[in-house]
Structure formats: structure tokens, C-alpha cells
Amino acid sequence: MIELQQLHKTFGGKIAVQDVSFSAPDGQITGLLGPNGAGKTTTLRMLYTLLKPDRGRITVDGVDAALQPLEVRRRLGVLPDARGLYKRLTARENIAYFAQLHGLDAQLIRRRSDALIETLAMQDIAERRVEGFSQGERVKTAIARALVHDPHHIVLDEPSNGLDVMATRSLRDFLRQLKAQGRCVLFSTHIMQEVAALCDRIVIIAGGRVVADGTAAQLRELAGEQSLEEAFVKIIGSAAVGELA
Amino acid sequence: MSPALAVYVKECRESLRDKRILLNALILGPLLGPLLFVGLLGFAIGHEREQADKPLPVVIIGAERAPNLVAALEQQGLQALPEPGDGDGDGAVREQRASLALRIGDHFAEDWRAGRPAQVDIIYDSSQREGGSQFERLHGMLENYSRRTGAMRLIARGLVPSAGSGLLIATRDQATPQARGALLFAMLPYFLILTSFIGGMWLAIDSTAGERERQSLEPLLVNPVARERILLGKLCAAASFSFTSLTLGLLAFSIAVRFLPSQRVEMSLSLGPAVMGTILLMMVPLVLLIVISQMVVAAFAKSYREAQTYVGLLQLLPLIPSIALSVLPVTPQLWMYSLPLIGQQLAMLRLLRGEAVTALPLALCTLVTVVAAVAAFLVAKRIYESERLAVNA
Numbered sequence: 091m092i093e094l095q096q097l098h099k100t101f102g103g104k105i106a107v108q109d110v111s112f113s114a115p116d117g118q119i120t121g122l123l124g125p126n127g128a129g130k131t132t133t134l135r136m137l138y139t140l141l142k143p144d145r146g147r148i149t150v151d152g153v154d155a156a157l158q159p160l161e162v163r164r165r166l167g168v169l170p171d172a173r174g175l176y177k178r179l180t181a182r183e184n185i186a187y188f189a190q191l192h193g194l195d196a197q198l199i200r201r202r203s204d205a206l207i208e209t210l211a212m213q214d215i216a217e218r219r220v221e222g223f224s225q226g227e228r229v230k231t232a233i234a235r236a237l238v239h240d241p242h243h244i245v246l247d248e249p250s251n252g253l254d255v256m257a258t259r260s261l262r263d264f265l266r267q268l269k270a271q272g273r274c275v276l277f278s279t280h281i282m283q284e285v286a287a288l289c290d291r292i293v294i295i296a297g298g299r300v301v302a303d304g305t306a307a308q309l310r311e312l313a314g315e316q317s318l319e320e321a322f323v324k325i326i327g328s329a330a331v332g333e334l335a
Numbered sequence: 336m337s338p339a340l341a342v343y344v345k346e347c348r349e350s351l352r353d354k355r356i357l358l359n360a361l362i363l364g365p366l367l368g369p370l371l372f373v374g375l376l377g378f379a380i381g382h383e384r385e386q387a388d389k390p391l392p393v394v395i396i397g398a399e400r401a402p403n404l405v406a407a408l409e410q411q412g413l414q415a416l417p418e419p420g421d422g423d424g425d426g427a428v429r430e431q432r433a434s435l436a437l438r439i440g441d442h443f444a445e446d447w448r449a450g451r452p453a454q455v456d457i458i459y460d461s462s463q464r465e466g467g468s469q470f471e472r473l474h475g476m477l478e479n480y481s482r483r484t485g486a487m488r489l490i491a492r493g494l495v496p497s498a499g500s501g502l503l504i505a506t507r508d509q510a511t512p513q514a515r516g517a518l519l520f521a522m523l524p525y526f527l528i529l530t531s532f533i534g535g536m537w538l539a540i541d542s543t544a545g546e547r548e549r550q551s552l553e554p555l556l557v558n559p560v561a562r563e564r565i566l567l568g569k570l571c572a573a574a575s576f577s578f579t580s581l582t583l584g585l586l587a588f589s590i591a592v593r594f595l596p597s598q599r600v601e602m603s604l605s606l607g608p609a610v611m612g613t614i615l616l617m618m619v620p621l622v623l624l625i626v627i628s629q630m631v632v633a634a635f636a637k638s639y640r641e642a643q644t645y646v647g648l649l650q651l652l653p654l655i656p657s658i659a660l661s662v663l664p665v666t667p668q669l670w671m672y673s674l675p676l677i678g679q680q681l682a683m684l685r686l687l688r689g690e691a692v693t694a695l696p697l698a699l700c701t702l703v704t705v706v707a708a709v710a711a712f713l714v715a716k717r718i719y720e721s722e723r724l725a726v727n728a
């Protein structure tokens with residue numbers, strides 16, 4: 091269970107995130123939906139303790155991120171916006187490096203890597219150097235690297251960015267598997283179809299604020315629209331108007 | 336495996352797979368200095384010896400007025416060149432048709448017979464590369480001849496020739512052969528320090544500015560590892576490369592030195608295992624200080640290229656004391672050992688001269704460098720712990 095309460099962050103006087111509160115329960119996929127520049131990445135960066143919020147509180151299973159940042163990071167599997175892999179290492183070496191940083195022993199690293207390589211269908215690229223990987227192969231490697239310590243909470247920043255249709259489909263299947271295992275999955279996106287296809291709960295963020303929070307049905311009802319896309323446009327539109335007023 | 340060790344192993348492995356880093360840090364860096372240095376030095380020594388053995392070509396104007404003088408000079412190694420058509424020695428030297436000319440005075444024969452000093456003019460150009468040393472040789476030959484004939488005349492008049500000299504001057508050079516070698520090798524400490532800079536530079540840049548530019552720093556920092564441990568691992572990797580470069584450079588020097596004709600010009604350089612060991616040990620804290628400074632500078636830079644520029648400038652820093660030490664005639668004082676870079680250079684110079692370095696300056700130099708390295712580490716730690724490191728906000 092991830093809980094964010096009244097987060098606030100400014101960069102050099104410019105407000106990036108304002109009063110953001112929401113929670114991501116276990117066994118569900120929570121989508122953080124919003125246009126580019128809405129504050130999604132900043133919010134997630136505060137969650138995985140790369141940035142310190144100016145105000146507000148973050149807990150992961152009750153552990154306070156401000157007080158025990160290492161403990162929080164241990165519980166999270168993170169696919170950040172920046173996916174940089176080490177291109178002179180093989181996919182397997184990239185995965186093993188992060189496993190070592192989590193303090194896993196060699197035997198466990200081998201077992202977990204094998205399992206992830208199989209699940210993500212990476213057998214034919216595992217021993218190759220990352221240099222020259224396709225975008226889809228990179229994302230797979232980055233996801234395997236993020237999950238090698240078997241985290242209960244999984245945070246993904248725009249995971250489908252740059253993926254083709256087939257890769258996106260298998261990513262969705264994979265996220266559903268994680269959910270079925272009872273894990274807490276939180277991901278951000280600016281693509282409507284993504285949340286519609288996957289999420290149990292949707293948090294819409296615009297202009298650094300949470301403007302709506304609920305299931306797809308609740309959001310359609312809130313906006314009085316039949317399609318989720320129309321509801322999204324309407325909610326974000328009204329938020330922008332609210333911002334101007 | 337502890338996280339710092341994991342970072343260390345990964346940085347080393349990744350760098351060993353990078354041809355550019357390997358080439359620069361472990362081959363070009365250590366070899367360029369010794370090859371360039373020994374090549375130039377070998378050429379200079381060889382040239383000097385060659386010049387001393389070669390006959391000295393001199394244009395002689397009016398040789399027919401002093402055949403005895405010319406014959407005596409030729410015995411001392413002078414090669415008489417024919418007079419130019421116009422008989423203008425000054426013009427020949429000025430226009431570089433000849434490097435040296437000797438003009439026998441018009442009244443030479445008369446004066447000689449009358450026992451008066453007879454005039455000869457040496458015409459040379461001191462701004463020419465060998466003008467000075469050739470002039471010295473010719474001047475020496477003439478002095479010799481003048482002294483000999485002077486003594487003969489005194490004897491002919493029944494006087495003791497030594498009465499003509501007020502003083503008897505003898506010179507004894509106290510420089511040991513090693514010290515004479517070290518004069519030429521004054522730049523060697525700079526080369527060794529520069530090698531340490533080059534060896535650590537690529538890793539220092541690659542593992543900070545490079546990692547940020549390739550966007551792998553953010554995922555790395557998401558791991559549950561304190562940032563100072565990550566810093567420590569990277570730093571040790573850069574220091575290992577730097578130290579390896581230094582060791583290779585020193586070995587290359589010790590081998591290259593054997594190819595110098597130093598024995599024949601009475602020079603030797605002590606670069607045995609004991610001296611090399613002492614130098615390496617003494618350089619450990621300095622290597623740490625160097626790579627930490629490089630990492631601080633690289634972490635400040637916004638991009639890889641910017642980091643390369645700054646770290647490149649940092650590299651010029653050790654040149655300042657080297658030039659100062661070789662140009663200014665300073666006697667090493669104890670306090671100078673308390674300056675990192677200078678202290679190590681002074682100590683290395685002494686060791687290369689075959690002199691012992693006492694414990695006090697060594698301890699002082701090491702202590703100050705360690706303190707500076709710790710201070711630099713604290714600065715690096717602060718940069719690593721700032722939000723700005725991973726996020727280009």
C-alpha cells in the first residue's frame with residue numbers, strides 16, 4: 091500500500107506539484123494519468139525518494155519515506171523515466187548489478203534473473219550486450235532490473251513509451267500478472283487507452299494537482315460522459331479553466 | 336557482496352570493455368610520457384656528443400697571414416673553410432652561409448714578429464642554435480694557443496712562465512652522476528603525476544557526468560544504497576585505473592632509461608625497485624586526491640563534454656609547480672613538502688637523484704595530502720547527496 095498525502099514541490103519558485111494526495115492499494119493497478127508536464131514524474135520521483143517534497147508525507151506499507159528512505163526504496167521496484175542501461179554490459183549483467191546493490195547473493199541472483207528472463211521472454215537477448223538493443227528489449231531489461239529483488243510495490247513511469255503494439259500488449263499482460271500476485275502496481279501515463287485497458291483506479295493529475303480520483307465508471311459518471319476519453323478531456327479542461335480563474 | 340564493492344566491480348568491468356578508456360588510460364597515458372621524453376633526451380645527448388667530436392668548420396679570412404696559427408688550430412680539430420669570394424666574414428655569418436668565421440688582422444705578421452699581441456676577430460651569431468657552443472670551442476682553441484706562445488716568449492726572456500698567472504684556478508663539480516641525470520630528469524615527476532591524471536580521468540568523467548548523460552544515474556540511485564557508498568565504489572575504481580597507469584608509466588620509464596646513452600655522458604638515474612616502491616607508496620594519497628577532485632569537477636559539469644573540458648583544465652594544475660621548480664632556483668624548504676603536488680614532486684626528485692628522503696618531509700607531505708583528499712571527499716559527498724545530481728532541473 092502506497093500513500094501520498096498533500097505533497098508539495100517547487101523548483102526555483104515554480105510550483106511543480108501542489109497538494110497531491112492519493113493512495114495505491116495492494117492487488118490493484120493504479121494509473122496516474124495526466125498530460126505532459128502535469129507533475130507525474132515529479133510525484134513519482136518524490137515517492138522513490140529521489141526528490142524530497144517541500145511538504146507532505148509519503149508512506150509505503152506504513153514506512154515513512156522521509157525518515158527511512160532506504161527502507162522505502164527496498165520495498166519498491168522502480169522503472170524511472172530515465173531508463174539508461176549500461177550498454178557495455180549484457181542484459182543479464184545489468185540485472186545482476188542491481189540485484190547486488192540490493193544485497194542478494196549470487197545463487198538467488200541467478201534464480202531470480204532466470205525467472206524474469208523467462209517471464210519477459212528475453213532468452214535470446216540475455217547474454218548479449220545492451221548496445222544495439224531495440225526500444226522494446228531495453229524496456230524489458232529495465233523492468234527485469236527493477237524487479238529482480240522481488241518488490242511488493244511496483245512503480246513505473248510511462249512504461250509503454252516508445253513500445254510497439256506487440257510489446258505494449260505483453261507489457262500489459264505482465265502488469266496483470268503482477269496484480270494477480272497481489273502486488274501494488276502504480277504507473278503513470280499520458281495515454282488514455284492505457285489506463286482504460288488496465289487500471290482498477292485512475293488518478294488524474296493536471297497542473298500539479300489531483301483533479302479526479304476513482305474507477306473508470308466513477309470518472310465517466312463524474313464528467314457525465316459515456317467514453318472515458320471524453321471524461322478525461324472534460325476533467326482536464328475544467329481543471330485548466332479552474333487554474334485560470 | 337557489499338554495495339560499494341558491487342559498484343567498484345561493475346565500473347572496472349565496464350571500463351575494461353571500453354577500448355577508448357583502455358587505450359587512453361592504460362596505453363597512451365603511461366607510454367606517451369616516457370617515449371617522448373626519452374626520445375627527446377636521447378636525441379639531445381647524442382647530438383651534444385656528436386658535436387664535440389666533429390671537426391669545427393670555420394671560415395678563415397687572411398689565412399696566409401698566419402699559417403702557423405692555422406696549422407695549430409687544425410691540430411685541435413678545426414676545419415679551415417676557404418675564404419668567401421668577397422672576403423666579407425661578417426656578411427657570411429649574418430647571412431648564415433657560415434656559422435663561424437675567423438678574421439686574421441691585417442698587421443698580424445708584423446705584430447707577431449714584434450712580440451705584440453696580434454689581433455684576430457671571431458665572427459659568430461649567438462642567436463643561432465649552436466652559435467654559442469661553437470664560439471666557446473673556437474675561443475678555447477685560441478686561448479690555448481695564446482697561452483702557449485705567451486709562455487714560450489717568457490721562457491725565451493729568461494722568466495718563469497707561471498709568473499704571468501696571478502691565480503691557479505681548479506674546479507671540482509660536486510654533482511654526483513645521479514644528480515647530473517636528475518637535472519635532465521627534472522620533468523619526470525610531472526610526467527608521472529600527469530599519467531595519474533590521465534589514468535583516472537576517463538572513469539571519473541564516465542561514472543558521473545557520463546552516467547547522468549546516458550540517464551543511468553537515476554535508476555542507480557533508486558537502489559537502497561547510501562549515495563556515499565556508490566561514490567566510494569566509483570572513486571576506488573577511478574583510483575585503481577589511475578594507480579595502474581602510474582605504475583605502468585613508472586615501469587615504462589625504468590625500461591626506457593636503459594636505452595639512454597647516459598653512462599657515456601656520466602649520468603645515471605636511480606630507478607630501481609626500492610625507489611619505484613617508495614614513489615608508488617608516496618603517490619597513493621595523491622592519486623586519491625586527484626581522482627576525487629576529478630569526480631567533483633565532473634559532477635559539477637552539466638554534460639560529458641563540459642566535464643571533459645573542466646577535467647582537462649584541472650590537468651594543467653601540476654604543471655605550475657613543475658615549471659616553477661625547474662625555472663626558479665629554489666632550495667627545497669621543509670614547508671614546501673606541506674603542499675600537495677609540490678611535496679611529491681620534490682620528494683620524487685630527491686629519490687631520482689639517489690638521495691634519501693627523511694621521514695619528516697614524507698610524513699608531512701602524506702598527512703597534508705590525506706587531509707586534502709578527505710576534504711575533497713566531503714565535498715564530493717555533498718554533491719552526490721544533492722537533488723541536482725540526478726535530476727537536471
